[in-house]
Amino acid sequence: MTFLRYVTDKKYFLLVYALMMAFVSLIMLTGTGTNAASSNLLYVNAGCLVLAAGYIVTGYIYRKSYYEELRILSERHAQEDWYITALPEPQTNEQALYLKLLTQVYTEQAQGIAQLQEERKDHQDYILSWIHDVKVPIAGSRLIMENGAGKPAEVLIDKLEDELGKIDSYVEQALYYSRIDAFSQDYFITEVDLPAIAKDSVKKVAKLFIHKRIRPNLEEVTHSVSSDSKWLAYIVNQVVANALTYTGSGGTITFRSEESDAEKSLLIQDTGIGIPPEELGRVFDKGFTGSAGRTHHKSTGLGLYLAKQMALKLGHDLSITSAPGEGTTVTLHFPKVRRYNDLRG
Structure with a gap:
């Protein structure tokens, strides 16, 4: 920063100084004799001018290095982490606040x-x-x-x-x-019939049920829930597809709905190979296939991940219980108290 730019930045100080000196000069002229007033006026203005100039010059010398470092940084195309750390140390509280704000913005x-x-x-x-x-x-x-x-x-x-x-x-x-x-632009909450959702899901992959001789049991599904029919159907389809993949020939996939004071729920239970206990906590992770997925060479690790994310965005939830060799139960939870205006997009 040049001295002229620095002085320009002090324009309000100079304006206040000029008004103050005009006021002092006016008081001195009207309060004493003409000759004494002229001499005193000259001394006062000269002394105050020297003090003001000293203040301006000293301030410029003190802050010159700070502004010079800022100028150098502003002319470089810095894109690394050192850009913030290279900023000069603040000399005033105002500069410290600006530096803090800049650091926060940069971090975010x-x-x-x-x-x-x-x-x-x-x-x-x-x-x-x-x-x-x-x-x-x-x-x-x-x-x-x-x-x-x-x-x-x-x-x-x-x-x-x-x-x-x-x-x-x-x-x-x-x-x-x-x-x-x-998601927030593409959902419509209505009363959805769970038996219809379950039947449509089974019908969609009926050939696979027949080919693997797996029996679907839909007799225990009776409830309806508040949800988006399209997204809910996809969630159920993903769970059913996963159950079919890991259920052997002659097995069973049972659909059951339940209701408590806090929620309604849809349970999809298979008689498949089950999931090891150490893998249960990761089945909804993106890209996780587990030992069963690697053995069958059919898993992309996205089906249950998408189902979980969609359920959460709808205000529902998914949970899973399983034991190796005993099958798996996936439960879709529908809390009774929730605000659809707060659904996550």
Whole structure:
């Protein structure tokens, strides 16, 4: 900062000084004789001018180094953490407050950038994983067509439908994954019939139930809940798909609804392979497949994660209990007291 700029910044001080001296001069002229007043007026103005100039010059010398360091930093394109730490030490309380504010803004910005970078990386990883997964049924469809010579059309159509069903599942997952951050713009709370949701979920994958000879039990579902039918259906579909994946041939998947003073709940219980106790706390983590997922080579680690996130955004919750070899029970909780205006987007 130049001396002229520094003096310009002191314009209000100089204005007050000029008004003060004008007032003092006026009092001296009207209060004493003309000759004495002229001499006193000259001495007073000269002395005060010297003091004011000394104050301005001393202040400039004291703060010159501070402003020079700021100027140098402002001309550099610093993007590293040292940018804030390189700022000069504040010389006044005002400067200390500005430095504190700047540090807070910088820290929040750095955290926001880090979060965006992490989300971008997660998105890229998901896209790569999704492309790899969706290529499998596409390749399977091509093999079916290439090796379909001499086979009945009904058999080929049935197999192609299975592969198309897998592709449709992956596309639906990608669609909901991309829309979960904009949830607040895409939900409509109504009274939803749980038996209808359960029946539609079973109907959607009826072929898989038949193929694996797994029996669905829907007799104990009787309640209705306040929710968004589309998002709730997807949550239930994900839980059912997960249960089908890890339930062996001849097993059972039972749907049951319950009600207490605090909540209603939908329980989906399978007779599958179960989950080890040490993995139960991580089944809703993003990308977690567990030992069962690695063994079956069918898990992307996103189904239960998306179901949990959607449930929380709807004001519901998901919990899970399981034991190896005894099956798994996933419970969808519907608290009776909640404010839908506060649903998270």
